[in-house]
Each structure stands twice: as structure tokens, then as C-alpha cells.
Amino acid sequence: MAAGAPRIFVSHLQGVAVFDPAGDQVGRVRDLVVMLRVGQRPPRLLGLVVELATRRRIFLPMTRVTAIQSGQIITTGVLNVRRFEQRPTERLVFGELLDRRVTLTETGEEVTVLDLSVHQLPARREWEIDRVFVRKGRKGGAFRRAKGEALTVEWTAVTGFSLEEQGQGAESLLATFEQLRPADLANVLHHLSPKRRAEVAAALDDDRLADVLEELPEDDQIEILGKLKEERAADVLEAMDPDDAADLLGELPTDDQERLLSLMQPGDAADMRRLMSYEDRTAGGLMTTEPIVLRPDATVADALARVRNADLSPALAAQVYVCRPPDDTPTGKYLGTVHFQRLLREPPPSLVSSILDNDLQPLDPEADLPAIAGFFATYDMVAAPVVDEAGSLLGAVTVDDVLDHMLPEDWRETEFHLDEEVATDGS
Template sequence: MVLGAQRVFVSHLSGVAVFDPVGDQVGRVRDVVAMLRVGGRPPRVLGLVVEVVSRRRIFLPMTRVTGVASGQVITTGVVNMRRFEQRPTETLVLGELLDRQVTLVETGEKVTVLDVGLTQVPGRRDWLIDKVFVRRGGGGLRRRRAGETLTVEWSAVTGLSLEEEGQGAANLLATFEQLRPADLANVLHHLSPKRRAEVAAALDDDRLADVLEELPEDDQVEILGKLKEERAADVLEAMDPDDAADLLSELPEGDMNRLLELMEPQDAAPVRRLLTYEERTAGGMMTTDPIVLRPDATVADALARVRVQDLSAPLAAQVYVCRPPEETPTGKYLGLVHFQRLLREPPGTLVGSVVDTDLRPLPPDTPLPTLTSYLAAYNIVSVPVVDESGSLLGAVTVDDVLDHLLPDDWREAAARETFAVHEQTENRRYGRGTADG
């Protein structure tokens, strides 16, 4: 599809790859920036919000877009790498217009915005929003069959330029349903607090739990605070115990205790245990859900557990062999078996016969520097944590250690460094001294 030849609906642009003229990918489209106008005139499309390397978002003016073909956006190759900052006069189409309830001018009935259509002004690179795809079912002067959809002119609806309370989020989420939790977390982070709360409310508990684990602490606390307490407790139950404990520790003590009481006892128990340890110790960083097997389990049993899709790579790297019970805190800890060893053994081999006992477990009060040295010395990605009685309490993974070693703003710093390198590369390629706006 060539720009100007056919209409482009904004939902079809979400996630589309952006390429420079030589075919190198610049990033992906995350939103469309428009300027609303008075008198029912179609809004001007100012540009695209493009997420480039390391999730940084930049602004790509529509005048720099030369075409859209086969699901990709082509630019002139001259890109300003400064971070996108939304201005008061700008509207994010995906983030702020989809799911909004508006009124049909002709009938006065309420409809919901599902999508909007963009069209290019003939012979120019200017773009306008001229069509609105809506769903009936909101009532009004002349009630129609619920669920009926239609496409109307922009001037045929009112209410898009007004701040609206209680805006839905179903259609916005539909455009991002394929995103990984970390990417969806980045989307939420860049939304307004009002819209962020609405999107969080629309996510199911498991999806919201995954996304919360990827958000900065301030965003986590803000979102959790806007949920009803029963819902907040359900989301905490769906989170990994160590992440739930980290989030709860940021709340006032009264709020923390109230949420723990609302959680199911079996879900609250490991979180309570984790909260008793100092933050920068093995006990404070460990997960209470490693793979635990009895010594009479087979290698086939172990590999089946390792193959569970939701298991993180560090936790899947080894299994821990313990006497019953298998839930932490377990019976006596016997040792561990590395994933590579499991692959070399016949499926019927008992894991108790191939246990590695050379790697000593660590006590829960082990400080962070000792943990770091332990992981580096033995070239492993997780370490067992055992109490004085010899019971396995959990395991500390290398990603948890890195989170505590790096500064609080490490994601932003990494993004700045990555973009500096990217910009230098682009400058050399196009022979310019600075990023060109």
C-alpha cells in the first residue's frame, strides 16, 4: 500500500516496523500523534511515536515518512534521536482516542471508537484523520442493535476532543496483545496516569501481574493503589512471591498488612517469609518457587518440569533435589542437578543418583557481595538458599542479583548509551555531525 493511495487505519500501524531507505530497521510504531482542531475539522496527523533500540521512544514527523508498503513504514533516513515528549496540544491516537465514547451528531446516540482512519492530502505529505470506526450499543435518541459497527466521517461524531472519565481500554489492549510483558509495561509507563489506571483495570490478573513485575517501583505503587483492595490482593497472588514482596515493602505498613490478610493464606505465606529478610541478602532476593524434586524422581520427570513455558531461563537451568515435602521450606536439601547433566542421562535415571553435591548452598543472611562472588566463581545462574536445619528455602537467580547491583535508573542509562552509539553510527553513515531534526 502506498501512502495517499488508500486509507490507513491506526490499529494497523501499531507495532509496524520502521525502516530507513537502505533497509535498516529504525524501530517500531507505538502510537500516532495528532492535533485536534475545532469546528469538526479533521485533526492533523503530526507524526509517529517510534520505539527504537532499548525501548526509547522518539518522534518521527509525517513529513519524514515516504511510504508504507507490506506492513512497514519507510523514512527519509534522517531521524532525530531525542526522546519524545508529548505536548499539551498533542493527542496520542492509540493511547487516548480508542475506546472513547462519543456521540453521533445525526442521532444523538452513544457509540464507542474502535479505530480511526488516516488519509494523506493528495500531492502532499500532510495527513489527516478523516474517518472514525465505531460500535453502537450505548443508547441514545434512537436505539440500534447492540454491537453494530459503522464507519463515519470525523465530523459526524462529537466528544473526541473532551476529557472523558471512565474511558475503556479493550481496543487499545487489542493492539498490544502480542507484546511481551516488558514491552506492554513500557507502553503503560508512557501513558498518562488516568489512562494507565484504565488500562491496568482492563488487564486480567495474570497479565497485570506480569506487567507490574516489569514496571518501575513508582508505577507499581501507583497502579496497585488505584485498584480495589480485593483486586490488588488477587494480582499480588498472581505475581512471583519475591516480586510481590518487593512491591509490598514499598507500601505503608498498614496497607501492606491489609493486603496480606486479603491474599489466600497459601499465597501470602511465602511472601510473609520473604518480607522477614533484609533486602540485599539471599533471603530477601530469592524466589520461593524453584524446581524441587524428590530423589526418586526420574530424569524424564525433571525435563518435563524444565520444559514448563512460564519458567524463567535461570530457574530452568537446574533442579534441586530434596526430601519431602517438596514445597519450600522443603525437607533435607540433597543437592542439585544441572540441565546439561539431565540431557546426558537416560530418561529413566533417578535424579538422586546424579546429584551434584560439590556446590554448597548459602544461608539466607548471605550479603549481596558474597552472592555475586559465588555466582561468578562457579559460573552458575542460580544458587540454593538453605536454612540451619538443612531445608531448601528458595533460590537466588542471576537476574535478581543484577537488579540489585545496577543503579535504580540503569534502564534509562542503558537506553541513553545505546542511542548514543546508534546516533554515532547513523551520523557516520549519512555524513552528518549531529542528529538532524
């Protein structure tokens, strides 16, 4: 970046693509690493935390950044791909500095940090934070903060960044990561400190936190759930997919399970207990109890309306299950399945009972993982019904749950093998 270039607010760098000189993307920015300095000297920007396609996070020194322009970052083409490990003298901008409460030195007033700006020093390749965007007003929810005056001040005009922060908010951090998919936000949370992870989890709404919990390693799930108030923990479990919630409940002590189940809606608690009664790696243990269930007199138009539900995963939306009443699992007699593609080929007034696929045998709830995987591979399915001996539909197993249990337990934290130093421009 040329000397004299305008300052850049760090919120504009989150998720920005990083390219080598040949124009090939090597990753995306997930955080910035700074070093606080003594006195009132502005912090030095050491480099960027870049997430590679393999989800490994590496450190990219600013000395290897040749340009920041048009929403992209260009590197020299050589990356050290050792996993990033934060040193004691380093601070993460998104993870630790945003949402802090600091003090204006002139007035002694407490303000909240919403953003920071960085710039490159003239005639050097060194970068530093120069300004702080803050909002006045009492600490509290987003509504309160929106009422306060926002202003940009020099770094030297505030104090408090070097102090241990207690009860740090997370609104600005979450605004920065608002567009991330749940799996990517889960990766962000996994790399935060336990304290910051709990603060971010507390600031997420129940549905968003539920989606993120489903993508986190088991240890992180238990840690986050344990730091929520019990009433909220029960609400979040209800918002999760039933099979994932049951798996998480199953990892808790029996007393904790019972307390949380007693706080849930009776229907949701019954689903949890039913799922927990099956062995983990069986169709009953893997299934969700919330597939799309229709009566025989439902039309193709009814089915398509249900499939359009944005809250459904693609696998669950791939087919509907036709049963005699009741409509909720466990239902009356299972009659067959209608695949999404077949729905698209039929007139909307047609009855789903006239286009059933009832040739395939449904899964038995006691079917083990190899049998389930074999069924999916043989028939090219992404979801399959689970039916008991009485012919009642219990739920459906989706391919993502099968993969979750077939991959190594630590697959969310494992990357492809990489050499520690690579030239990304092919040299």
C-alpha cells in the same frame, strides 16, 4: 506514500518496524501523534512515536516518512532522538483516542471507538484522520461490545473527541498491544498518563498485570496497586513472582501490607512474610520461594515434565532441586541440584537422585549481593539454591534478580547516550 494510496487503519501500524533508506531498522512504532482542529476539520497526523532499540521514545514527523508499505515504514534517514514529550495541543491515538465514547451526530447515539484510519492528502505530504471505526451498544465488557453493530463513519459524523473522557475503557488499546512482551507493555504503560495507566491496568487480567507490574519502575507499581480494589490487589500480588511481590509489599505502609496479606491465601501470605523478614540485598531477600523441587525418587521424566511448564522463567527452568519431603519450600533436607542439560543426557526412567550435582555449596540466606554475584560469575550459574543452617531449601536466587539489584535504581528509564540529531543512513 503516493497520492491516492488507500487509507491505513492505525491498529495496523502498532509495532511496525521503522527503517532508514539503507534498510537498517531504527525502531518500532508505539503511537501516533495528532492535533485536533476546530470545527469538524479532521485531525492532522503530526508524526509517529518511535521506540528505539534503547527503549527511548522519539518523535518522527510525517514529513520524514517516505513510505508506508508491506508492514514497514521508511524514513528519510535523519532522526532527532530527543526524548518525545507530548505537547498540550497533541493527542496520542493509541493512548487517548481508542476506546473513547463518542456520539453519532445524526442520531445522538453513543458509540465506542475501536480504530481510526489515516490517509495522505493528494499532492501534499500532510496526513490526517479521515474515518472512525466504532461499535454501537452500551459501555461494558468485551462480551457486551461484541453484540453491538460495528461500522465505519466519517470523522465529521461523530463528536466528543475533544471532551475530557471519564472512565475510558481499554479493550481496543489492549488488543493493539496484545502481542507485546510484558517488559514492552510495561514501557507502554509507563508513558501513559496516570489516568489512562489506571484504566489499562484495570482492564488487564490478573496474570498479565502481574507480569507487567514486575517490569515497571517502583513508583508506577505503587501507583497502579493503590488504584486497584484491595481484593484484586491481593490477587495480583499472589500472581506475581514471590520475590517481586514481597519487594512491592515492602514499599507500602505497614497497615496496607497487613490488609493485603490478610486477603491473600495463607500459604502465599506466609511466603511473603518470610521473604520480607530478610534484608533486601541478601540471598533471602532476593530469592523466589517457588523453584522446582523434586523428591529423590522422582525420575528424569518427572523432572523434564516440570521444566516444560511455560509459566517458569528460563532461569528457574534451568535446574531442579532435590530434597527430602515436603516438596514445598522450606523443604526437608536439601540433597543437591540437577541441571537441565544433564536431564537431557539421561534416560527418562533414571532417578534424579543418581545424577545430583552436590559439589557446589548453596547460598546462605544472609549472603550479601557481592557474594551472590561472585558465585554466579565464578560458576557460570543462572540460578542458585538458598539453604539454611538446618540444611532446608528455602528458595532459589535467579540471575535476573541479581541484575535488577546491581543496576542503577532508574535503569528501566535510562537509555544509552545518544546525540540529539543522527543520520541513520551513515551519512
